[in-house]
Structures are given as structure tokens and as C-alpha cells.
Amino acid sequence: MAKLYLLLAALFGGTGVVLGAFGAHGLRNKVAENLLEAYKTGVHYQMIHALALIGIALLIQQLGAKTSLIVSGALFAVGILFFSGSLYGLTFGGPRWLGPITPLGGALMIGGWIALFFAALGYSK
Template identity: 65%
Template sequence: MLMDQMEPPVAKLTLLLAALFGATGVALGALAAHGLKAKLAQNLLEAFKTGVHYQQVHALALLGIGLLALHVGQSRALSVSASMMVVGIVFFSGSLYWLALGGPRWLGPVTPLGGTLLIGAWIALAVAVLKIP
């Protein structure tokens, strides 16, 4: 499908969020390496770094989803994948950041919920790919 035939706002938003998650992931990684290393217990620093890693990996995945949408056209499965990935990043990585920095323990169950959403996002992406003619 041609670029002008798809819904640009959805692809553009996905690409914008990928860029923002990528940029903030680098900033948070630098914070972990330089600002938090001496301030957090090793297990909390590792949790924070895990959040950064997952955020960066999924920022790249969002970039791929946005580019795929531009190439083949927007689909419901791509929209679902992008949405689940965004919420999954916020829940998974965000809860790890907050917990590592002393946030309330009730956030603990949010992390696996975010992970489940990330898994669902990858499955939705697979469905989208299978529907490409």
C-alpha cells in the first residue's frame, strides 16, 4: 500500500513514541550508570537497568511497527501491537524504575502485567505480519 493510503497519524504517533522511548531510555541508562550506581543497592540498580533494557528493545520494536505501518498500511493488528507495546513499556519499565527508586511495593504486580502486555504486543505483531499479502 502506498504511504498516502494509510492512516499517517497512527504510524506517525508510533514512530514518535519510539523516538521518545529511545531517547528517554538512553537518558535513564546514563542515570543508572553515573547517577544511581553509588546510591542504590545492587539488586535495585539491576532492576532499574532491566527496565532500561526492556524500554530500549521495545522502542526499537515500536520503530519497526511504525515503519511496517508506513510500508504495508495500518491494520488493526498493528494498532493493537503498538498500543500494547506502549502500555507494556510504561507498566513494565516504569514500575521497575519506580520500585528501584523506592516507590510503593504495591507496584510489584504491575511489572508482570507490563510483561504480559509486551508478550501480547509481539503476538499481535505476528498476526499483523501473517495478514500481509
């Protein structure tokens, strides 16, 4: 599981840099300012949670594949897809039903942090 989360972190981190550069150079003056801000928010959260996935991978290597860590990583990964993905889709004129997907992705990310909290509670050295 640690390898999967590390691979996802690299994928999300790398695509986050590409999407951030594209947003800064390719979208300026091409989409409405509010959509550009939403796009930037998607990139920002994607990058934060890519780093969080690196942390989860390292914790799994150190502590073992505890359920709370596995759940945390899964929630971060799916949260990125839903939260950031829906914001990217809306920026490019995707269907309006993507709008309600964004807070669902945010809730998944929050759930990932809660699962990490429970992993920390169960940690003893």
C-alpha cells in the same frame, strides 16, 4: 498512527538513553545492587521496545493501519510504561503495589509480539 508510534519510539528511545546513563553514573553505590539490576532491566526492555515501535511505524506506513499492527504498537507502548515504569518506581522507593505492575507490563509486551505475529500471518505480497 505511524507518526504517533514514531514519536513514542523517539520519546522512549531518548528517555531510555538518559535513564541508562543516569543509572550507570548516578545510581551506582546509591541503591541496592538488586534494585540497580532491576533498573537496568527496565532500561533494556524500554530500548528494545522503542526499536520495535519504529518497526511498527514503518510497517504501518508500508502495509497500512492494520488492526494487528495498531494493537501491537499500543501494547508495546503501554507495556513500556507498566514494565519499565514500575521498575523505575521500585528503584526509587515507590510503593510496593508497583511490584505486580511489572509482570502485567511484561504480559502487555508479549501481547504486542503476538499481535505482530498475527500481522505477519495476514501479510501477503
